[in-house]
Amino acid sequence: MEYPSLLDPERPYWRKSKRPSMASKTQNSLSLVSLAIVTLVFATNAHQQPDSVNPFCNTATDKAFCTALVHEAKTWNEATMNAITGTLERATRVKKIVDGLNSALPSVKKDSKELILSTCSESYQYMLDNLHGALEDLKSGDKVSLNEKLSSASFSDCTNGLKQFHIASPLASFNDELLKFIDNCLAVSRQV
Numbered sequence: 001m002e003y004p005s006l007l008d009p010e011r012p013y014w015r016k017s018k019r020p021s022m023a024s025k026t027q028n029s030l031s032l033v034s035l036a037i038v039t040l041v042f043a044t045n046a047h048q049q050p051d052s053v054n055p056f057c058n059t060a061t062d063k064a065f066c067t068a069l070v071h072e073a074k075t076w077n078e079a080t081m082n083a084i085t086g087t088l089e090r091a092t093r094v095k096k097i098v099d100g101l102n103s104a105l106p107s108v109k110k111d112s113k114e115l116i117l118s119t120c121s122e123s124y125q126y127m128l129d130n131l132h133g134a135l136e137d138l139k140s141g142d143k144v145s146l147n148e149k150l151s152s153a154s155f156s157d158c159t160n161g162l163k164q165f166h167i168a169s170p171l172a173s174f175n176d177e178l179l180k181f182i183d184n185c186l187a188v189s190r191q192v
Helices: 022-048 063-070 076-099 110-140 143-151 156-164 172-189
Strands: none
Touching: 063 076, 063 172, 076 110, 076 172, 110 143, 110 156, 110 172, 143 172
16 A cells, blocks of 8 residues: 655645544534533632631631631630621611611501511610620620520511511511621630
8 A cells, every 4th residue: 555645746744634523523522521611610619618717617607708707816715706796796787777667667557667666676786785795705704604695696576576567577688697697606606
């Protein structure tokens, strides 16, 4: 059998068939799919994992949120203080919204509206009082009382009052956020 010469003008060695074979199409497709999968895996892992989790956030349900809340604390006391302080700041802002809730309520009887507003204001104030008390317990070293106050830092009376009158809570998103803050406070405070 005679092989074509590299110098054969009829078929230069650099000229390839114009149509790629089925095998090369499949290889190209598989290469592109593999590249896409590898890229997605690396991008997903980079997005989901925080750089590092603060050691006081090991039991938190949202470790990245908890780590941000404790602000690189090095001791349990610092981590707990930062978590409670951050929660207290957020709760204080929400309490101001609660105090202005009157205009957000649908038209209900005046006495019912006053009852709802009073219940919500007291409920959120109770939560703030518990958070302030937890800070005092932290400073005095009373870990049992600290955890009791954090566990009872609740605004459920307001939520239940709104449900009783079949009113969708205009505070629902704020409540979810506050629950997340309180949950992380408890996760940090219970590390000891």
